[in-house]
Amino acid sequence: MTEVPRPAPAPGRGPLLEGERVLVRRKEGESYLLALQRGTTLIDGLGVIDLTAAIGAPEGAEVEIAGRPSRVYRPSLPDLVSQMRRRSQIITPKDAVTLVYLAGVVPGSTVLEAGSGSGGLTLFLAEFVGPQGHVVSYDRRPEHQKVARDNLQRSGLGDRVTFREKDVREGFEEQGVDAVLLDLPEPWEVLHAGRAALRPGGYLATYTPTYNQLERSVRALREEGFQEVRSLEMLERGLHVGEGGTRPEFDMLGHTGFLASGRKMA
Numbered sequence: 001m002t003e004v005p006r007p008a009p010a011p012g013r014g015p016l017l018e019g020e021r022v023l024v025r026r027k028e029g030e031s032y033l034l035a036l037q038r039g040t041t042l043i044d045g046l047g048v049i050d051l052t053a054a055i056g057a058p059e060g061a062e063v064e065i066a067g068r069p070s071r072v073y074r075p076s077l078p079d080l081v082s083q084m085r086r087r088s089q090i091i092t093p094k095d096a097v098t099l100v101y102l103a104g105v106v107p108g109s110t111v112l113e114a115g116s117g118s119g120g121l122t123l124f125l126a127e128f129v130g131p132q133g134h135v136v137s138y139d140r141r142p143e144h145q146k147v148a149r150d151n152l153q154r155s156g157l158g159d160r161v162t163f164r165e166k167d168v169r170e171g172f173e174e175q176g177v178d179a180v181l182l183d184l185p186e187p188w189e190v191l192h193a194g195r196a197a198l199r200p201g202g203y204l205a206t207y208t209p210t211y212n213q214l215e216r217s218v219r220a221l222r223e224e225g226f227q228e229v230r231s232l233e234m235l236e237r238g239l240h241v242g243e244g245g246t247r248p249e250f251d252m253l254g255h256t257g258f259l260a261s262g263r264k265m266a
């Protein structure tokens with residue numbers, strides 16, 4: 001049998017380190033996103049806690065926090081999504097990951113996004129571009145963008161994102177970017193600006209809740225000269241798995257939005 005190579009633990013692997021962002025999950029189910037610090041801290045909803053015992057522990061080890069058994073581990077993307085505070089409707093994970101795919105976002109990409117909303121899509125983009133990439137997120141409403149900014153800061157991914165408070169109908173400030181993602185009511189109004197900001201070969205992708213918006217977006221993508229224009233809808237159906245009784249869940253989220261994308265060619 002061939003041995004699987006085992007490199008030294010990369011950052012974000014191995015035992016938990018002081019100063020890292022961690023998720024504290026209590027046996028009862030509540031969870032909290034916190035910085036792993038030595039000594040006591042006062043946390044809203046938890047009281048005075050001491051996380052010292054979790055420093056140097058493997059992820060998920062059970063430690064006693066404020067007198068109750070809890071598990072401490074590094075938050076995954078699903079954990080970060082579940083911890084988000086919301087002001088505007090956030091994009092669902094099935095749509096966010098498909099947009100990342102359609103827009104060709106990879107580690108190291110530079111990506112523009114509008115609008116920030118609560119930062120739902122921003123969180124996915126920041127995770128996928130990785131520490132070498134960057135996201136610039138625009139919104140014209142400061143009260144929305146504040147929620148996005150706070151969510152990204154709490155997630156520990158804030159340094160991968162620059163927020164700009166601006167109406168993108170006035171244009172983007174960057175040029176030569178790898179991808180542009182639009183989740184706003186009238187994306188067709190900013191396709192020209194989006195195309196100007198893209199590098200040749202880069203993708204622009206839109207997310208819109210109605211057929212009418214999709215139609216206008218796709219027409220504008222074609223008129224702007226985008227190539228490889230495509231549109232699709234993602235449907236997700238949960239499954240109830242029980243021995244001898246496996247079947248689809250009865251409830252299903254019937255509709256979220258439609259995705260479209262196009263590619264800029266020189």
Ligand SMILES: C[S@@+](CC[C@H](N)C(=O)[O-])C[C@H]1O[C@@H](n2cnc3c(N)ncnc32)[C@H](O)[C@@H]1O
Pocket residue numbers: 088089090091114115116117118119120121122138139140141144145166167168169183184185186
């Ligand atoms: C549905 S929300 C985006 C939700 C976000 N993708 C998320 O997952 O949390 C739409 C946002 O677009 C912003 N917006 C709409 N038109 C805009 C424009 N022309 N320029 C900049 N932001 C705009 C709105 O203020 C709003 O915050």
